[in-house]
Amino acid sequence: MTKHTILTLGPIRAYQDELRALEVTHGATVLQLDKPTREEFLEEIASVAKEHKVTILLTTYSPILRNLNKDFVEPLLPSLRLVAGIGSGYEHVDVDFLTAHGVYYSNTPVGVSEPTALTTVMLILQTVRDATQAAANVRSGQWINGLGFTPDVRGLVVGIIGMGRIGKLVRDKVTALGMKVVYSNRKRLPEAEEKGATYLSFDELLQQAQLISIHCPLTPETRHLLSDEQFAKMQDGVFIVNTARGAVIDEAALVRAMQSGKVLRCGLDTFEEEPKVHPWLAESNRAALLPHFSCFTTRIFRDLELEILENIVAFMEKGTPNTPVNQPQ
Structure with a gap:
């Protein structure tokens, strides 16, 4: 089985232990970043890329990550193979760029x-x-x-x-x-x-x-x-x-x-x-x-983070996430 390195951007609110368990169950390396500004995120991503071949990027809910363009992804190429995002919509993601570089993007349509x-x-x-x-x-x-x-x-x-x-x-x-x-x-x-x-x-x-x-x-x-x-x-x-x-x-x-x-x-x-x-x-x-309020429920992060983890596990085990929005070659 391929050894994967997972980089998370933003806070994991409900399934921190389950994420860390992937280090034992699947031999993955889990790295986590949570920064207050876009600039700091980009600096840290570039720094991580110098030391690790990140294969999976996990993005959680954060206003800073609402424009997930190539600036976040390019430093992690060519090793990156999956961006596992949160939420159903993906208009904030440069999916064409990911597809052109052989990277899946998966969303979480079930939880929302x-x-x-x-x-x-x-x-x-x-x-x-x-x-x-x-x-x-x-x-x-x-x-x-x-x-x-x-x-x-x-x-x-x-x-x-x-x-x-x-x-x-x-x-x-x-x-x-x-x-x-x-x-x-x-x-x-x-x-x-x-x-x-x-x-x-x-x-x-x-x-x-x-x-x-x-x-x-x-x-x-x-x-x-x-x-x-x-x-x-x-x-x-x-x-x-x-x-x-x-x-x-x-x-x-x-x-x-x-x-x-x-x-x-x-x-x-x-x-x-x-x-x-x-x-x-x-x-x-x-x-x-309403202020884009539909998913503000007490269990939403539990549902969405579980769905993200299921996408990551499916990708590590089968090579394809459960809910891909693109089909890279």
């Missing part, structure tokens, strides 16, 4: 799925029932003044864009609440996996859904997937919920659609230029807003 799906359902209910405005009324002493009747979610047609792991969980949860699900995906699911959801083309979904929930990754193709042209095709008074990536929606176009009444209310956990939020959205009680 349940809390993200649950937060989606929470935002769906809050958005449809106008709960943000109702809460504001109570706090301002207005009680029920100015509040109208809202739709009942039973029978509401929910359009899911992206029927992956999270989309499927959302489908199951809203179906249990009596909503009807239509979905758009790169490929139609096998009928046995649809569980009553109806496959539609993207344009058909825009036209038929009463609420649209976004669950696709952010890629060059999906950036501003919803903009003025797409909002114009939707029903008047549609609801929009986004717990995927903010830039999938053209935020300025969303504001225009809300100002015109095309979009009645929205629920957002992600934004185009985080932590910046469009001023109109920030001031509107028709927008239910």
Whole structure:
């Protein structure tokens, strides 16, 4: 078995002992760095690279590591073979650079799925029932003044864009609440996996859904997937919920659609230029807003770090992580 050297960037919060155990169970060398600045990280990585042939780079949650470009990786080449990252999204990673140099990138899509799906359902209910405005009324002493009747979610047609792991969980949860699900995906699911959801083309979904929930990754193709042209095709008074990536929606176009009444209310956990939020959205009680909060649960780091370790063990034993996002040659 190949002897691997694992370099971790950032704190290991839950599975420190299990990480260290890889030195015994798999003969690995484990090195750890946790620095307060990007510059210090880069200096230490360069220093480590002079003494060790790092084969696996493990990156944990840290704002400093939100732009994982070649500066972090290049000093570790050519020995580096896997970057094991945290979280489902990977738009902050230069995956093309890794692929070109024969390096896998693995993410952790399983651990984030349940809390993200649950937060989606929470935002769906809050958005449809106008709960943000109702809460504001109570706090301002207005009680029920100015509040109208809202739709009942039973029978509401929910359009899911992206029927992956999270989309499927959302489908199951809203179906249990009596909503009807239509979905758009790169490929139609096998009928046995649809569980009553109806496959539609993207344009058909825009036209038929009463609420649209976004669950696709952010890629060059999906950036501003919803903009003025797409909002114009939707029903008047549609609801929009986004717990995927903010830039999938053209935020300025969303504001225009809300100002015109095309979009009645929205629920957002992600934004185009985080932590910046469009001023109109920030001031509107028709927008239910969260600070990219869906995965802030007490068990999230335990789940994600376990998933990272499982990716590393799979790579050491089989040569491929469990959840690669690329296929280097």
